[in-house]
Amino acid sequence: MKFKEKEEKKMFILKDKMQLENAIEKALKIRPRVKFDRFGRYRVSGSKGSFYIVICKKSDNGYKTIACTCKGAEKGLVCYHAVSALSLLIGLAKQRQTAAV
Numbered sequence: 788m789k790f791k792e793k794e795e796k797k798m799f800i801l802k803d804k805m806q807l808e809n810a811i812e813k814a815l816k817i818r819p820r821v822k823f824d825r826f827g828r829y830r831v832s833g834s835k836g837s838f839y840i841v842i843c844k845k846s847d848n849g850y851k852t853i854a855c856t857c858k859g860a861e862k863g864l865v866c867y868h869a870v871s872a873l874s875l876l877i878g879l880a881k882q883r884q885t886a887a888v
């Protein structure tokens with residue numbers, strides 16, 4: 788399954804584009820449930836029904852970072868939980884923008 792270019796979303800955290808695309812593809816296939824805890828903190832369902840905590844935050848230099856409690860993220864990989872949480876975050880940010888206009 789190839790990702791359509793026009794659907795490509797702007798990502799900010801990620802150094803490895805290939806890894807990101809793989810994670811997006813996996814997220815689209817698995818479609819994990821994302822529960823909103825509070826802004827910047829999410830619970831994302833894993834393949835075995837458990838939930839992982841994903842935290843999005845800004846570092847001191849303004850660089851957005853994302854962390855997940857799963858094993859893949861521990862190894863420094865971009866996981867589909869992070870991508871799923873991120874898409875929700877982007878959705879929320881868009882809603883906020885729309886509301887502000």
Ligand SMILES: [Zn+2]
Nearest residue numbers: 855857866868
């Ligand atoms: Zn993860």
